[in-house]
Amino acid sequence: MSESEFSAVSAAAGRLALLPAGLRDILSPNAANEARVIDLLMAHTTAHGYERVKPPLVEFETSLLSGPGAATGGRIFRLMDPVSQRMMGVRADMTVQMARIATSRLKNAPRPLRLCYVGQVLRTTANQLNPERELVQVGAELIGSETAEADAEIVLVAVEALKAAGVSELSVDLMVPPLVPTVLATLGLSADREAQLRAAIDRKDIAAVETLAGDHAPVLSKLLGATGQKDEALAVLHGLDLPAAARAALDRLTTVVELIAAAEPGLRVTLDPVENRGFEYHTGIAFSLFARGARGEMVRGEVGRGGRYRVNGGTETATGFTLYIEMVLQALPDPIRRETVFIPHGTPRDEAHAIRVAGHATVQGLAPVADAAAEARRLGCAFYWLDGKIAALASPSQT
Amino acid sequence: MSANEKLVLALPKGRILKAITPLLTRAGIEPEDAFFDEDARQLQFATRDPELDIIRVRSFDTATFLAFGAAHLAVSGSDVLMEFDHPEIYAPVDLNVGHCHLAVAAPAEIAKTEDPQRWSHLRVATKYPNVTRSYFAARGVQAECIKLNGALELAPNLGLCRRIVDLVQTGSTLKANGLVEIDKIADVSARLAVNRTALKTRTGPINDLIGRFQEAARAA
Numbered sequence: 001m002s003e004s005e006f007s008a009v010s011a012a013a014g015r016l017a018l019l020p021a022g023l024r025d026i027l028s029p030n031a032a033n034e035a036r037v038i039d040l041l042m043a044h045t046t047a048h049g050y051e052r053v054k055p056p057l058v059e060f061e062t063s064l065l066s067g068p069g070a071a072t073g074g075r076i077f078r079l080m081d082p083v084s085q086r087m088m089g090v091r092a093d094m095t096v097q098m099a100r101i102a103t104s105r106l107k108n109a110p111r112p113l114r115l116c117y118v119g120q121v122l123r124t125t126a127n128q129l130n131p132e133r134e135l136v137q138v139g140a141e142l143i144g145s146e147t148a149e150a151d152a153e154i155v156l157v158a159v160e161a162l163k164a165a166g167v168s169e170l171s172v173d174l175m176v177p178p179l180v181p182t183v184l185a186t187l188g189l190s191a192d193r194e195a196q197l198r199a200a201i202d203r204k205d206i207a208a209v210e211t212l213a214g215d216h217a218p219v220l221s222k223l224l225g226a227t228g229q230k231d232e233a234l235a236v237l238h239g240l241d242l243p244a245a246a247r248a249a250l251d252r253l254t255t256v257v258e259l260i261a262a263a264e265p266g267l268r269v270t271l272d273p274v275e276n277r278g279f280e281y282h283t284g285i286a287f288s289l290f291a292r293g294a295r296g297e298m299v300r301g302e303v304g305r306g307g308r309y310r311v312n313g314g315t316e317t318a319t320g321f322t323l324y325i326e327m328v329l330q331a332l333p334d335p336i337r338r339e340t341v342f343i344p345h346g347t348p349r350d351e352a353h354a355i356r357v358a359g360h361a362t363v364q365g366l367a368p369v370a371d372a373a374a375e376a377r378r379l380g381c382a383f384y385w386l387d388g389k390i391a392a393l394a395s396p397s398q399t
Numbered sequence: 400m401s402a403n404e405k406l407v408l409a410l411p412k413g414r415i416l417k418a419i420t421p422l423l424t425r426a427g428i429e430p431e432d433a434f435f436d437e438d439a440r441q442l443q444f445a446t447r448d449p450e451l452d453i454i455r456v457r458s459f460d461t462a463t464f465l466a467f468g469a470a471h472l473a474v475s476g477s478d479v480l481m482e483f484d485h486p487e488i489y490a491p492v493d494l495n496v497g498h499c500h501l502a503v504a505a506p507a508e509i510a511k512t513e514d515p516q517r518w519s520h521l522r523v524a525t526k527y528p529n530v531t532r533s534y535f536a537a538r539g540v541q542a543e544c545i546k547l548n549g550a551l552e553l554a555p556n557l558g559l560c561r562r563i564v565d566l567v568q569t570g571s572t573l574k575a576n577g578l579v580e581i582d583k584i585a586d587v588s589a590r591l592a593v594n595r596t597a598l599k600t601r602t603g604p605i606n607d608l609i610g611r612f613q614e615a616a617r618a619a
Contacts (some may be wrong), residue, residue, distance in 0.1 A: 073467075204490065205489075207492070224491075228603075229603070299596070302469045
């Protein structure tokens with residue numbers, strides 16, 4: 001359709017085409033490309049022994065809001081279940097469902113338990129920056145192991161899957177969300193002051209941190225300064241005088257960085273010990289995955305994130321990753337439409353079948369046409385079946 | 400990393416731009432001459448550093464360019480950063496210029512007679528609807544914000560609303576319009592802000608620029 005035809009669309013047709021904010025139709029070749037990328041990500045995750053599970057799209061609100069789901073309360077679409085008369089929610093994140101499965105139906109499965117999943121999630125709120133309200137998540141959870149090896153494995157499996165899907169120039173930002181609360185708790189500040197300080201730390205607003213923290217400013221501003229390339233950041237962190245709990249968290253970080261660097265020496269690893277926004281439910285090492293686009297441009301958001309959290313009322317610990325397919329696709333080249341062969345009406349079925357067996361997709365003519373080449377071009381095929389051979393169209397097909 | 404895009408620094412037009420020019424010099428950022436020509440139609444400018452470009456945008460748009468990663472760094476008023484409180488934006492350096500504050504103001508006679516405890520709903524004219532709504536919400540008042548882009552001080556006297564939330568520098572505009580300041584919401588100054596993804600994927604050059612701005616602000 002040309003621009004002038006577009007502007008002439010009738011109001012009624014426009015109303016029919018309009019979708020609610022944040023929802024969209026994905027057409028060819030993008031829909032097929034999305035499925036291909038998901039298959040690659042899942043294949044590389046299941047190859048590491050992560051077993052695929054499939055929870056429902058909708059479940060009771062109370063279970064969606066427990067544990068790691070507590071932070072999604074404001075983003076869940078709710079509906080009343082006419083059968084049970086209870087409130088149900090459409091999942092806004094799938095991690096909470098994995099936690100539920102691991103601690104209920106798979107409670108007696110041996111630990112560590114490895115699960116993976118793919119599915120759509122729906123969110124009530126979107127913002128200008130991330131307007132999509134329906135997202136596809138691919139993820140994996142490693143439940144029941146406290147080890148640094150588990151922290152590293154989750155990052156490494158995510159990285160391997162993304163690389164296999166064709167994402168280049170990955171970088172991993174590792175963080176320790178509980179670190180700042182641990183340090184702040186030892187300072188004995190009033191609740192108000194502590195909240196202000198956390199807000200300032202979240203924004204990396206060094207000036208405000210220095211004003212608010214008083215005597216404690218040097219430690220906090222050094223923590224803020226330890227953001228960046230892993231080696232430089234670790235050097236800063238090792239020189240800090242921190243309470244024992246915070247020190248233990250940083251030692252864990254060091255071990256995980258070493259494990260990751262040993263397994264993926266070429267991977268860019270940065271540290272951000274004070275990052276907390278959006279990672280509130282994490283209780284240990286957490287991470288964000290960033291990538292460059294196919295033309296070297298910065299992909300605006302994270303392609304994935306994850307980290308350690310508690311399940312089952314805090315009695316068990318787990319770590320996991322979630323990959324955001326919309327963002328992963330931005331890091332990949334635009335998909336190329338699959339080329340098809342037009343089969344004129346009346347061609348024997350076994351001939352068309354042989355073409356498909358040879359790996360081509362066919363488009364069957366349903367009625368006789370005078371000019372098979374013209375019909376093939378009209379339908380967007382690159383080739384047509386002529387005298388028992390695949391013939392290329394003279395000019396490039398219209399796509 | 401290969402095929403790096405140029406880094407883009409967004410600077411706000413107007414009041415802050417004049418104040419930060421010496422700071423840019425001290426930070427070693429030398430824009431091409433056209434940048435200083437107020438009448439230039441050009442919006443994007445090269446600098447002496449081939450890896451750094453400057454764009455000149457409206458003050459309120461600095462945060463938007465930054466949040467979307469269209470600019471990697473920006474000089475932005477802390478008022479603008481408060482209004483667009485994106486988790487994608489960090490504000491590591493207080494440039495210590497462009498000082499003023501964000502305040503609630505009202506006509507003098509209303510301020511004298513009204514009891515704020517009794518409010519449940521209030522109409523407020525402002526350029527900062529998000530800041531205003533959360534300021535009043537924290538006090539249990541629902542603020543219905545009327546978004547204006549200028550001449551806010553006219554609004555109460557013409558019956559548009561009873562309160563305004565605006566930047567106050569000297570207070571003389573308020574006074575000339577018969578308004579008094581009721582409460583200060585926040586101190587405002589210019590900040591160097593950076594995009595989260597840019598900081599984490601282009602750590603070296605961005606930290607270098609942050610360091611230079613820090614030095615430049617300290618030397619002021």
